Amino acid sequence: MALLLWSHPYAGYGQKAAVALYELGLTFELRLVDGSPDVMARFMAVSPFGKMPALVDTDAGRTVIESSIVIEYLDGLAGGGRLFPADAAQALEVRLIDRILDTYVGGPMNRIVFNRLGRAGEPHAGAMANDERELATAWDMLEARLSDGRTWAAGESFSLADCGAAPLMTYARRLVPFGDRPFLRAYHARLMARPSFVKALEDAAPFGDLMPASPAQD
Ligand SMILES: N[C@@H](CCC(=O)N[C@@H](CS)C(=O)NCC(=O)O)C(=O)O
Incomplete structure (x- = not known):
């Protein structure tokens, strides 16, 4: 399973997703959104509003945007119920x-x-x-x-x-x-x-x- 996180480590919403990944113990590869034209072209194809974070799950062939939805998706991958209470x-x-x-x-x-x-x-x-x-x-x-x-x-x-x-x-x-x-x-x-x-x-x-x-x- 490869989880690609399109983000920048300084970005607040990117950190929100990173905290979830570390909490859940999921390994991921950072796709650094560094502002260069070729990276931005690829990033915009993944995240059309140009917002970080965006997650690509290569095994599932899925792209997930919006930090809260990314985290709900990650929680599911980790078995569910870790970052979302059952109650x-x-x-x-x-x-x-x-x-x-x-x-x-x-x-x-x-x-x-x-x-x-x-x-x-x-x-x-x-x-x-x-x-x-x-x-x-x-x-x-x-x-x-x-x-x-x-x-x-x-x-x-x-x-x-x-x-x-x-x-x-x-x-x-x-x-x-x-x-x-x-x-x-x-x-x-x-x-x-x-x-x-x-x-x-x-x-x-x-x-x-x-x-x-x-x-x-x-
Ligand atoms: N609602 C979005 C907000 C994401 C967001 O605003 N990300 C900022 C980084 S902290 C961003 O990508 N800014 C780049 C820009 O607007 O040009 C989410 O929860 O993912």
Whole structure:
């Protein structure tokens, strides 16, 4: 079985998939999306929106895009039920937090970064302020849910939601700090110590710091 992961080790959503691969103990080959024209041509054929990660399972002849779907596919390959709880209520919580992270953390984060890099045209202060408010709302919502004392995003088992939380929170806190949200801070510290995320960060380290933001302030 060959699993080809089209990604870049620095990319937040790419790290989300990498964390899942390391959690599940699945070996994979990185297809580095390095921006060169020939690589981009092949990558766009696999991932038509040009978004990382994209997974190709050569044995099954399948291509899977969208990080959460990639992780659901990987979980199935590893036997199922590892990153998705069997309990229906817990599974809903996992999916809800995964959606909050993708939509209201990764979304504003990418828009602010694109704005700062000038990829969205002239940087738009009003749009960035809206995105910062959205991030702060996401922090509030996560803080409220974590305040019940849960260890991981959706309970006591490390899940899909934590795979995304690790990279997305690590990058987004550089745009909107965690501030006075002790449960969020403690949860993020647990993510930083998780071996699968430590490995993903090690993979990214050789590429340096590509984010147009100062280091985390708090
Ligand atoms: N909803 C997508 C988002 C993926 C995404 O935004 N990936 C970023 C990297 S973190 C990307 O490929 N950006 C390249 C670009 O937009 O040009 C997912 O969950 O996979």
